[in-house]
Amino acid sequence: MNSLTGTRALARLALRLDRVRLTVWVLGLAVMPMGTAANYLSLYPTDQDLRAVSAVLANPSLVALSGPLFGVSIGGLTVWKIGVTEFILVGLMSLLTVVRHTRTEEESGRLELIGATVVGRYAPLTAALLVTTLANLAIAVLIALGLLATGLPAAGSLAFGLATGLAGMLFAAVAAASAQLTQSARAASALAGAVLGGTYLLRAVGDTGPTWLSWLSPTGWALHLRPYAGERWWVAGLFVGIAAVFATAGYALVARRDVGAGLLPQRLGPAESSPALRSPLALAWRLHRGLLLGWTIGLALTGAVMGGAAAGIGDLQSPNQQLTDILTRMGGNSGLTDAFLAAIFGITGMVAAAYTVQATLRLRQEESSGRVEALLATPVGRVRWAASHLTFALLGTALLLAVAGVAGGVGYGMQIHDVGGQIGRLLGAALVQLPATWVLAGFGTALIGLAPRFSALAWAALIVSVLLVELGALFGLSRWIVDATPFAHVPKLPGSAFTVTPMLWLTAVALALGAVGLAGLHRRDMPVA
Amino acid sequence: MAEAIHVDALVKTFGPTRALDGLDLAVRTGEVHGFLGPNGAGKSTTIRILLGLLRADSGSARLLGGDPRRDATELHRRLAYVPGDVTLWPNLSGGEVIDLLGRLRGGLNVKRRDELLERFDLDPRKKGRAYSKGNRQKVALVAALASDVDLLILDEPTSGLDPLMEEVFRQVIREEQQRDGRTVLLSSHILAEVEALCDRLTIIRDGRAVETGTLADMRHLTRTSIEVDLAGPAPGLDTLPGVHDLRTHNGTVRFDVDTSALDAVLRQLTTVGILSLTSQPPTLEELFLRHYDRTQADGKPQTKVTR
């Protein structure tokens, strides 16, 4: 038996387990560029339209958000609009897939079961990378074919597909290394996710300021491969090189560590618990605090960077109708800077909602891991137990949004010398997102209460919401479809008038969904595997 | 209250699986009650219904005089539970888990906890993931045993314990037995443990109780193997009640006999005349194996023994 024995069997198993999940990811990621391009074709039929809109996109704030526009063409515009989103999502898909088939399996002990059969030491990691490569290959090919079919040039289409696939592979390799470092799958995903988020911020700063920073960021490279704008194929080599470094590190770490162990030795904990650990809420704090801290740091950085970039919008000499149009489509309403800030906080709300969903689904994890059984055999009731975790989903999100708002206020206020004034304004802009995120918490709770095996659909709800809000207007979807997402009802602050009615409605919907979920939880069997 | 647990005609289905099929179970206050049955017989399912985690389809279950689901909060103050499959929080130390569960239950006896940690030789400072299976089990055991409760519900509590620790466990349970009014429901696959600890026991199979009573009652249900050389032919021996598996080979007669029928059968043999006789004493193992044996469908005490 060599160290790769069993790779094929494991890869086949992984494909079998992930067939629905990966299919959805692949199709979703493949369709978005094609759809965007098709839309721009009808939106900007003449060269003149294109040039008019492109002139606007050199604006630093927009560059911070989506990257620079390299090519004045439908293709160039498509890459600008959807590129960074694609790179982030494909990175997310890849890192989650690799961690799921390595560290998650190991943590659950299933890998040990497999490891005792004829499986080589490197087989699980290789199988995970193989499956992820396959998914990324499919995405790359489908994107290229789709864009070609839309009528865009071949080289650029191929380059965009390649850039997306390579971005995915890079983060697969990052996850291959991070999965060896930590003992828990969650920490491994978080680590790789932090790298992903970091590259986005690095690119945002680099693209508006010192360009060399953007060259440190793989999300930046994907744009610098310049699809439809004189492709620089050699950039692909950067991806391959760095991916190889991370993957090699992953393999080297596998060789050095024991199954089930991380790289860092486990420290001992206290022999007795502190007097504070005496309630479900105190337990939930212990379980949520790491995640919350990581997200707080992430949102503080994002808020500060984006707030700082907002000042750049004022560089534009005369407010321009085209730009206003674009920002309107992105969610803003009036006043350029305000519109940009409103768009930023709209996105921040949806990013924070990822934490909301994650924290809500923690309930389900506690159940399916079996840990809840011993807890529910104590006088702690189910509803109280659920409430302890939901507290973090609801109030934790409030904290994250507040931090993003304050950081945004500081970042923007320092540029325009009005820190005091901006903190209040942007705090409001961030906090209005809260009820919409709560709706997702309510939806997740309802799933956990009524259809626990399908609770991961809460993620699907978030992703669909994001896509509808971001692309709904562009695709000309009818109003009531977009209105089905909670984020469509959030007042666009700052800039437009604050209306309390939608906030009340969203809160009511969230509460109703939550109540239904808790009632279901109260009635149903537990634990459901 | 004479009965700590009373279960009547309990039915629980999981989709097509009928996990419990009219189960009866009665556990008297103050006794250690063994709960046995082959894998998948429905032991853990019964226990989860008693804890109010699962909802029964029909039948009734009473626990410490209350309804397992409606009165869950009050009942859970008075009981402690060790799950069959102990999973701990990865970032909490064993000591923290013990204290947390004890406090949630309304307080734990710190002196008793320290004593138990000592006796079970458990390091409470390790984090969840760092414990071996046996040590995870010990964390749950210490957490349960350190609380002052009326009822202990233990689902295969010694799976994963080494023989030394198994012995400690038995001592601790025996001490519990001495204390007044402590009831223990002990699900187990280890016959020696059940023999050593249990006042009464219930054997279940395919979701139904097939045997219940004291160990003495059970012994009564076991069979003695007899090998005998007789002075003459003994017609009608195989039609005697309680005789099973009769074989004759070169004049040597072998059969199994229900312990309850032993006297009558021997009387019959002496009338023929016994040249030599060897007997094998009844063992509980045989009884259990008979009930565990998958090839016998209905689980009733069998007239034919398959081995």
Ligand SMILES: Nc1ncnc2c1ncn2[C@@H]1O[C@H](COP(=O)(O)OP(=O)(O)OP(=O)(O)O)[C@@H](O)[C@H]1O
């Ligand atoms: N949540 C569930 N969903 C579906 N089937 C279940 C579930 N829980 C138990 N079962 C089924 O119910 C039956 C009884 O299971 P149970 O766990 O109660 O057995 P057990 O007596 O505890 O077995 P063991 O000795 O292996 O622990 C089994 O057939 C099992 O597959």
Ligand SMILES: [Mg+2]
């Ligand atoms: Mg069981």
